[in-house]
Amino acid sequence: MIDTVILDVDGTLVDSNYHHTLAWSRAFGRHDLNPPLWRIHRAIGMGGDKLVAEVAGGDVETELGDALRDQWTEEFDQLIGEVRPFDGSRLLLETLKERDLRVVCASSGQPQHVETFLDLFDGRSVADAWTTADDAEESKPAADLLLAALGRVHGTSGVMVGDATWDARAARAAGMPSLGLRTGGFGDAELRDAGASDVLEGPRALVDAVKQGLLDRL
Known part of the structure; x- marks a missing residue:
């Protein structure tokens, strides 16, 4: 589970x-x-x-x-x-928390950038933890950041949600499933080839999929 x-x-x-x-x-x-x-x-x-x-x-x-x-x-x-949050980003975090899931915003960005982004959708008030470039020795597609994120909340079984092939490859290296979003400009086929189990339009589409039991099928 x-x-x-x-x-x-x-x-x-x-x-x-x-x-x-x-x-x-x-x-x-x-x-x-x-x-x-x-x-x-x-x-x-x-x-x-x-x-x-x-x-x-x-x-x-x-x-x-x-x-x-x-x-x-x-x-x-x-x-x-000029950066804006995607439609449904805040709702996605809330939906996951309502299901008693631990939520980590895992970024390899610089700390000041990550904090700015989280504030765009008030993510720090919902997420259990978040990471930055300071939290991993090797960046994606290595598994370091994902394992650090899982450890931060003492999780035992995680799923990675990302927009790039590098996210899916990092998840594969970490031994966990992943879901791809089209929001980064990568194609469905390449996201799946990199390891994504499913590809969705964006955060709001993932909200609907979670409500329909997608995570239970991974």
């Missing part, structure tokens, strides 16, 4: 993936690097410690990785005020 629901934040509860993509593009542009936006978007959801190499190669990571991450932060801080 599932006792813990681990919710990704960026792209799952708040509509931030394209803001991240633009911020990374601007950071790369400071160094006359111009990876196409689609390639950057494909890497959103994995940790920033891995994204530079994924998008631009190991040599760029070695030479510019730390500088790019600092510059991404500067660029994203200029965009974060």
